[in-house]
Amino acid sequence: MSTIDSPLAAGRHDLPAHGTGWVDDVLLAGPGSETCLVLGAPITRAQLRAEVTSRQARLTDAGLRPGGAIALRLPSSLAYVANLLAAWRIGAQVTLLDHRLSRGEVERALERVGAQFLVQPAAAVVAPLRGFVTVDETVVALPAGRPAPTSHALIQLSSGSTGPSKVIGRTVDDLVAEIERYTRIDGVPRPGERLVLLASMAHVLGLVGGLLYALHAHVRLTLPERMTVGGVLGAITAESTPTTVIGVPVHLEMLMAGRPDGPLSQFVRMTTAGELVRPGVRERFATCYDTVLANMYGMTEVGVIATDLFGAHRPGVRPAPGIDVRVVDGELQVRRPVTPYVGLVDESRWSDGWLRTRDAASLDPVTGLVTIRGRLDSQVSIGGLKVDLTEVEQAILDLPGVTEVVVTFDGGAIEAYTAVEKPWTGPELDAALEDVLAPYKRPLRWQLLERLPRTSSGKVVRDVAVLRRASAGPTPS
Known part of the structure; x- marks a missing residue:
């Protein structure tokens, strides 16, 4: 297994919790002429350093100080990258808010984190299919804001796919440790290679696995001009350098809607994370693209936890270097020295140095591979019989025309919120499952929708209240 020769790989973890050192030494160091980002046009390290310095002066003039707190609500852009690194250079705590959140969601988030400043677009951004935008930002002082109450450098809110989001804090040491973890994973892009990023940089996969790792490892990070099949393929074929694409399963399925005009010899692998890939997708992807479909498992609280970047162990994944895991009563737990949560939170999620992932899993004692089987709360009992709701979902997703x-x-009954491309009815779906699932496993109620609601990070929402609001009403079964 190869690793990257860097200060991190050499064990440099003695970086300050605040200040400029880690930003310049870990992320921005390197030849000024080297292209580090491609957002339509190439951006060199010298240009990026100048942009960060400019934003740093602007934030300082606005009143941001070491130990201060700022929230960024910007789309993927040079402005986003520069403001993020500038705020960290100052020594401030940064909360990342997805730019697609509604005004009410932003207000509630700001009330929870207490940021002193908000950086957001000066004008509304309407670019649903853009991979990045050119944006003019404005810095807004928030009267109710307060200095950072903790030493965390980064504050993120969990996706909220299963309920209210959690406030998660990560220190500089924790972020640096994750970047170092990436340098030791076999199969990640290496210096001089390229990474085409489809995942949002406001969330942990795109932030650390994409932006921060690429800057540190001298991997050229490219954002497609458009989030379409043509836009992504155009980003891949723009150069002949070995290229990795990172996204979530929805991006994988988008790419399967088209085919390349010719061979893509530079397309090394497609890495997805965030959700289980539905049945048959791996095979169909292989018929479209002659490349590796890699698998990564992680969570906002930890970052990358386990990987299978060569597609050799599916559905198993191997814990990343430095990650200690165990399975207790069928639940995967990850060793964390301190709680990642900030403020009020369910105390059962972390105790005695172990973080409960709430994911059902098994751990092979011989190979050390972990198999993620879905959410732990997907195990239910019906009439004394155990039913795995993930198994039911996978069976339904395998039916033709079912997309989500x-x-x-709920209420003692299994209910399926289903997005379909063909005119299914509830009874027809039930009949199609007769040879696949026992009667007690099949949904009693069907809710048929054109599409299911998703979180800003692209995950399908699992909050029953949200699903009910999105549904037009029960379809008779």
Whole structure:
């Protein structure tokens, strides 16, 4: 296994919790003429350093100080990258808010984190298919804001796919440790290679696995001009350098809607994370693209936890270097020295140095591979019989014309919120499952929708209340 020769790989973890050192030494160091980002046009390290310095002066003039707190609500852009690194250079705590959040969601988030400043676009951004935008930002002082109450450098809110989001804090040491973890994973892009990023940089996969790792490892980070099949393929074929694409399963399925005009010899692998890939996708992807479909498992609280970047162990994944895991009563737990949560939170999520992932899993004692089987709360009992709702979802997703599904258990009954491309009815779907699932496993109620609601990070929402609001009403079964 190869690793990257860097200060991190050499064990440099003695970086300050605040200040400029880690930003310049870990992320921005390198030849000024080297292209580090491609957002339509190439951006050199010298240009990026100048942009960061400019934003640093602007934020300082606005009143941001070491130990201060700022929130960024910007789309993927040079402005986003520069403001993020500038705020960290100052020594401020940065909260990342997805730019697609509604005004009410932003207000509630700001109330929870207490940021002193908000950086957001000066004008509304309407670019749903853009991979990046050129944006003029404005810095807004928030009267109710307060200095950072903790030493965390980064504050993120969990996706909220299963309920209210959690406030998650990460220190500089924690972020640096994750970047170092990436340098030791076999199969990640290496210096001089390229990374085409489809995942949002406001969330942990795109932020650390994409932006921060690429800057540190001298991997050229490219954002497609358009989030379409043509836009992504155009980004891949723009150069002959070995290229990795990182996204979530929805991006994988988008790419399968088209085919390349010719061979893509530079397309090394497509890495997805965030959700289980539905049945048959791996095979269909292989018929479209002659490349590796890699698998990564992680969470906002930790970052990358386990990987299979060569597609050799599916559905198993191997814990990343430095990650200690165990399975207790069928639940995957990850060793964390301190709680990642900030403020009020369910105390059962972290105790005695172990973080409960709430994911059902098994751990092979011989190979050390972990198999993620879905959410732990997907195990329910019906009439004394155990039912795995993830198994039910996978069976429904395998039916022709079904594009998305969330199966819930509420009021003693299994209910399926299903997005379909063909005119299915509830009875027809039930009949199609007769040879696949026992009667007690099949949904009692069907909710048929054109599409299911998703979080800003691209995950299908699993909150029953949200699903009910999105549904037009039960379809008779």
